[in-house]
Amino acid sequence: xxxxxxxxxxxxxxxxxxxxxxxxxxxxxxxxxxxxxxxxxxxxxxxxxxxxxxxxxxxxxxxxxxxxxxxxxxxxxxxxxxxxxxxxxxxxxxxxxxxxxxxxxxxxxxxxxxxxxxxxxxxxxxxxxxxxxxxxxxxxxxxxxxxxxxxxxxxxxxxxxxxxxxxxxxxxxxxxxxxxxxxxxxxxxxxxxxxxxxxxxxxxxxxxxxxxxxxxxxxxxxxxxxxxxxxxxxxxxxxxxxxxxxxxxxxxxxxxxxxxxxxxxxxxxxxxxxxxxxxxxxxxxxxxxxxxxxxxxxxxxxxxxxxxxxxxxxxxxxxxxxxxxxxxxxxxxxxxxxxxxxxxxxxxxxxxxxxxxxxxxxxxxxxxxxxxxxxxxxxxxxxxxxxxxxxxxxxxxxxxxxxxxxxxxxxxxxxxxxxxxxxxxxxxxxxxxxxxxxxxxxxxxxxxxxxxxxxxxxxxxxxxxxxxxxxxxxxxxxxxxxxxxxxxxxxxxxxxxxxxxxxxxxxxxxxxxxxxxxxxxxxxxxxxxxxxxxxxxxxxxxxxxxxxxxxxxxxx
Ligand SMILES: [Zn+2]
Numbered sequence: 001x002x003x004x005x006x007x008x009x010x011x012x013x014x015x016x017x018x019x020x021x022x023x024x025x026x027x028x029x030x031x032x033x034x035x036x037x038x039x040x041x042x043x044x045x046x047x048x049x050x051x052x053x054x055x056x057x058x059x060x061x062x063x064x065x066x067x068x069x070x071x072x073x074x075x076x077x078x079x080x081x082x083x084x085x086x087x088x089x090x091x092x093x094x095x096x097x098x099x100x101x102x103x104x105x106x107x108x109x110x111x112x113x114x115x116x117x118x119x120x121x122x123x124x125x126x127x128x129x130x131x132x133x134x135x136x137x138x139x140x141x142x143x144x145x146x147x148x149x150x151x152x153x154x155x156x157x158x159x160x161x162x163x164x165x166x167x168x169x170x171x172x173x174x175x176x177x178x179x180x181x182x183x184x185x186x187x188x189x190x191x192x193x194x195x196x197x198x199x200x201x202x203x204x205x206x207x208x209x210x211x212x213x214x215x216x217x218x219x220x221x222x223x224x225x226x227x228x229x230x231x232x233x234x235x236x237x238x239x240x241x242x243x244x245x246x247x248x249x250x251x252x253x254x255x256x257x258x259x260x261x262x263x264x265x266x267x268x269x270x271x272x273x274x275x276x277x278x279x280x281x282x283x284x285x286x287x288x289x290x291x292x293x294x295x296x297x298x299x300x301x302x303x304x305x306x307x308x309x310x311x312x313x314x315x316x317x318x319x320x321x322x323x324x325x326x327x328x329x330x331x332x333x334x335x336x337x338x339x340x341x342x343x344x345x346x347x348x349x350x351x352x353x354x355x356x357x358x359x360x361x362x363x364x365x366x367x368x369x370x371x372x373x374x375x376x377x378x379x380x381x382x383x384x385x386x387x388x389x390x391x392x393x394x395x396x397x398x399x400x401x402x403x404x405x406x407x408x409x410x411x412x413x414x415x416x417x418x419x420x421x422x423x424x425x426x427x428x429x430x431x432x433x434x435x436x437x438x439x440x441x442x443x444x445x446x447x448x449x450x451x452x453x454x455x456x457x458x459x460x461x462x463x464x465x466x467x468x469x470x471x472x473x474x475x476x477x478x479x480x481x482x483x484x485x486x487x488x489x490x491x492x493x494x495x496x497x498x499x500x501x502x503x504x505x506x507x508x509x510x511x512x513x514x515x516x517x518x519x520x521x522x523x524x525x526x527x528x529x530x531x532x533x534x535x536x537x538x539x540x541x542x543x544x545x546x547x548x549x550x551x552x553x554x555x556x
Contacts, residue, residue: 032076033058035514035543038068040089041522043485044508045493055089057514060542065508082538082552088522090488091508092249092515092541093464094495096419097398097454099174101227101235101266102256118144121152124169129161138183138224139165142172148324149336153204154178155211168224174256175317176324177213177220184209187220197288198317198344214326215317215344219257227258232266239462240273244547246464247517247536250275250495250505252419252454254315254365254398257281260301264309272308273546275515277499279365279396282314288352295360302362308541312499313362315398316353319343319373322435327370327402329435341370341435347380354384357393363500364395371402371436378410391415396498399424399456400444402436408447417498418444420490421456422470425477439476442486451490452498464491468523469531484524514543518552 033056042052044065054071056064064071075081119127124147131139139162148171158167158180166183170176179187191209195201199216201209213220243251251274255263260280267276280298282291295314302311319341320326325333328341345353357364368374374397381390391414397403400418403411411418425439444451453471455462468491474481482490496506505513518538523531537549 032079033063033074034078035080035082036071036075037082037084037089037516037518038071039086040084040518041086042089042508043091043488043524045091045489046507046509048509052508055508055514055516057516057540057543060514060544062508062510062512062514062516064510082518084518084538084552087537088519088524089508090247090517090519091492091506091512092517092539093247093491094250094252094452094498094506095243095248095454095462095464096252096452096491096495096498097254097421097456098239098251098462099254099256099456100239101232101258101263102221118142118146118172120146121150121157125157125161128158128167128169132162132165132167135165137166138186139167140224141169143169143178144172145323147171147178148176153210155180155184155209158211168221170218170221171324173321173323174218175215175320175326177218179211179213179220181211184211187224189220197291197349198282215320221257227262229262229265229269232258232263233269236266236270239459240270240546242459242462243274244539245535246462247519247539248274248464249515249517249539249541249546250277250499250501252277252279252495252499255280260298260311264301264306264311267309268306272306274541275308275310275505277310277312278305279312279315279363282316282353288349291352292356295356295362299360299362310499310501311362313357313360313364315365315367315396317344317367318350318377319368319370321369322401325435327435328373328376329370329402330372330375333435340372343373343376347376350377350380351384354380357395358385358389364393365398366395367398369399369401369435371404371407374402374404374407378407378414381414382410387413387415394500401439403440403444404436404438405440405443408440408443408449411444412448417450417452419452419454419498420444420471421454422467422474423455423457423461425470425474439474439480441471441474441477441480441482443480445482445486450494450497452494453487453490454495463532465523465534466532467491469528472531473528488523514540516540520549 035057038054052065053068056071056074124143128139162180166186167180168183169178196216200214201217202212204210255278298313305311319328326341328343332338332340368377394415396417396419398419400420401424453467455467468487471482471487472484493506496502505515517536520535520537523534538552539547
């Protein structure tokens with residue numbers, strides 16, 4: 001078989017030559033594909049041919065998409081043929097926002113196992129007091145919003161029940177941590193510590209540390225448990241297996257409190273099965289003057305990343321969340337008169353970050369949750385550069401919870417990509433109104449805003465089909481629910497677009513990477529409550545099988 005013909009064929013396929021005419025050209029004339037999937041319901045995420053019956057794969061790429069007859073005509077003696085029995089075949093899913101490897105050490109103090117929204121202050125203190133009777137080393141626990149919003153002096157309260165034992169309480173969603181005096185002592189944190197860029201230390205009326213670490217000040221966590229490449233390799237490896245069973249072929253890792261170096265070493269040790277894109281955390285406990293150097297290191301790493309690993313720019317946390325009530329809102333929080341949250345950066349600092357983004361080649365990602373913080377960002381972007389310049393930068397808005405109807409047009413014009421996390425739609429606490437008035441989804445698409453979906457959750461919430469259910473119900477605002485097709489589009493082609501890879505992956509289309517999932521059930525039609533039980537039966541990354549259910553492996 002003549003490679004040049006294949007090359008020519010591929011370039012024609014990539015150029016968008018119609019599938020049927022190309023298949024006529026290739027039929028019987030050149031080498032057969034390595035693998036074909038037939039008798040499928042193929043959701044292609046490709047507007048040129050939204051649905052098909054069969055796919056041919058060769059050399060890690062999709063060679064052809066079309067009817068069973070067209071694709072069967074390409075089969076050769078060495079082609080593996082998988083009859084998927086009418087099941088749904090989709091582009092491999094893109095998990096567009098997840099944090100991995102930053103869990104608290106195990107075994108921690110048993111997570112205070114109380115109904116959501118978590119323990120009250122008194123319950124947390126009682127549990128710590130009990131644990132302190134027998135322990136001399138760190139007591140850790142995740143806590144919920146009731147503790148996070150409890151404005152008492154936590155350092156003093158914990159010192160009373162654990163005077164000699166270090167205690168570390170962390171919000172399960174990040175953004176806030178609480179340490180007692182013994183904990184501060186062991187961490188080497190003294191009264192004269194200065195606030196890091198993008199975060200702050202809580203202080204009482206006498207300017208004494210009150211035990212609370214907010215936002216970037218939370219980088220104390222890794223000092224408690226050093227994150228080694230080996231530790232991360234285990235966490236990344238487990239995540240790869242989990243995701244492979246859900247048909248996820250790309251993972252956008254929000255790298256939080258880990259250095260890029262240790263994360264890349266961890267990924268290398270885990271041997272990437274999926275395609276990873278790493279967004280580093282934009283706070284390095286460094287002064288703002290040093291940020292250009294840190295960003296330059298990211299740019300350098302992006303040029304020499306491992307196979308299957310991409311490195312993009314920093315992710316900055318511009319504000320907090322409604323859970324601890326630090327996202328910056330237009331209106332005061334309903335149960336905390338006068339408090340609208342706060343920004344993590346001054347105007348001057350945010351301007352510096354945005355100006356740097358204009359200069360650097362890697363992509364900028366911004367955690368923005370509050371509607372007022374969204375207003376501030378959009379205004380500043382418009383002041384700093386013309387819309388056309390920003391469009392080319394394709395800045396990511398992680399979450400987008402705070403984009404209100406009066407801002408969708410501006411967001412679309414600036415070319416911002418919204419990565420929404422359907423798990424956030426179920427966060428509102430019983431009896432409490434949402435921090436922002438609207439939780440949009442459908443309106444993003446209507447306004448022409450590119451949309452990707454990610455879980456922003458732990459191992460259970462990472463299930464893309466749970467997120468598909470949440471996005472298509474949007475219980476926070478049902479009128480803003482997505483259709484199943486729109487949600488699946490956001491989870492595939494939308495995710496590829498969010499990282500600038502829409503020309504090579506995220507669709508089942510000729511010339512695209514053969515990143516594909518065969519699903520156990522038709523997620524486009526089954527009743528919503530059944531969605532989370534969906535699994536992948538066959539997951540391919542560039543044509544390589546990374547997960548295969550016995551139903552297919554036994555039929556080889
Ligand atoms: Zn997140």
